[in-house]
Amino acid sequence: GQNIDQPTEMTATEGAIVQINCTYQTSGFNGLFWYQQHAGEAPTFLSYNVLDGLEEKGRFSSFLSRSKGYSYLLLKELQMKDSASYLCAVRDDYKLSFGAGTTVTVRA
Amino acid sequence: SAVISQKPSRDICQRGTSLTIQCQVDSQVTMMFWYRQQPGQSLTLIATANQGSEATYESGFVIDKFPISRPNLTFSTLTVSNMSPEDSSIYLCSVGSESDGYTFGSGTRLTVV
Numbered sequence A: 001g002q003n004i005d006q007p008t009e010m011t012a013t014e015g016a017i018v019q020i021n022c023t024y025q026t027s028g029f030n031g032l033f034w035y036q037q038h039a040g041e042a043p044t045f046l047s048y049n050v051l052d053g054l055e056e057k058g059r060f061s062s063f064l065s066r067s068k069g070y071s072y073l074l075l076k077e078l079q080m081k082d083s084a085s086y087l088c089a090v091r092d093d094y095k096l097s098f099g100a101g102t103t104v105t106v107r108a
Numbered sequence B: 001s002a003v004i005s006q007k008p009s010r011d012i013c014q015r016g017t018s019l020t021i022q023c024q025v026d027s028q029v030t031m032m033f034w035y036r037q038q039p040g041q042s043l044t045l046i047a048t049a050n051q052g053s054e055a056t057y058e059s060g061f062v063i064d065k066f067p068i069s070r071p072n073l074t075f076s077t078l079t080v081s082n083m084s085p086e087d088s089s090i091y092l093c094s095v096g097s098e099s100d101g102y103t104f105g106s107g108t109r110l111t112v113v
Helices: none
Strands: A003-005 A009-013 A018-025 A032-037 A044-049 A053-057 A060-065 A070-075 A084-092 A095-098 A102-107 B004-007 B010-013 B019-025 B032-037 B043-049 B068-072 B075-080 B089-095 B108-112
Touching: A003 A084, A009 A018, A018 A032, A018 A084, A018 A102, A032 A060, A032 A070, A044 A053, A044 A060, A044 A070, A070 A084, A095 B043, B004 B089, B019 B089, B032 B075, B043 B068, B043 B075, B075 B089
Parallel strands: A009 A102, B010 B108
Antiparallel strands: A003 A018, A018 A070, A032 A044, A032 A084, A053 A060, A060 A070, A084 A095, A084 A102, B004 B019, B019 B075, B032 B043, B032 B089, B068 B075, B089 B108
């Protein structure tokens, strides 16, 4: 079975940094994805990690440790538009299994 | 990355009826998936749509309730059959690509009354 855990909610101030953790226990592993989903919209792809280490993409970075079954998404220089749900998803073979999502609220 | 056109974007349906959702992709893709996202929850995979053969369903989902067609590598449909209020949800199609991540359609918001 697949077990993917992430915090339910996080709140941060505009301009700050927030780190969203994701731990997983899955029957197989072929990579980990992070998605952003604004209310009423489809998820949009943020990052993909298949090897251990940090991947940086502008204000967003994602880290993976396969031995620990752990990933995090780091959002820097937070903007109001970053208020959204962030979904961690593990790929097993060709299928994605999603965590429940973390709702991030950015306050002025 | 692939661009997906999904329709309808929303619908309100009577219980006992069926709704067919369509997804059109702007390029040929091998892997195509259908997900359900219930209110306030994350995405659950319904099935993988296979071109030229029957779809592969996840545990808890059956072909009689969610028949899927995949006539070619750019198009798929999902039908929600004999609907009940519990089927009210957002339904999304997705195509897979390692380099670009898995891309999602804009979703179909279904309300069953």
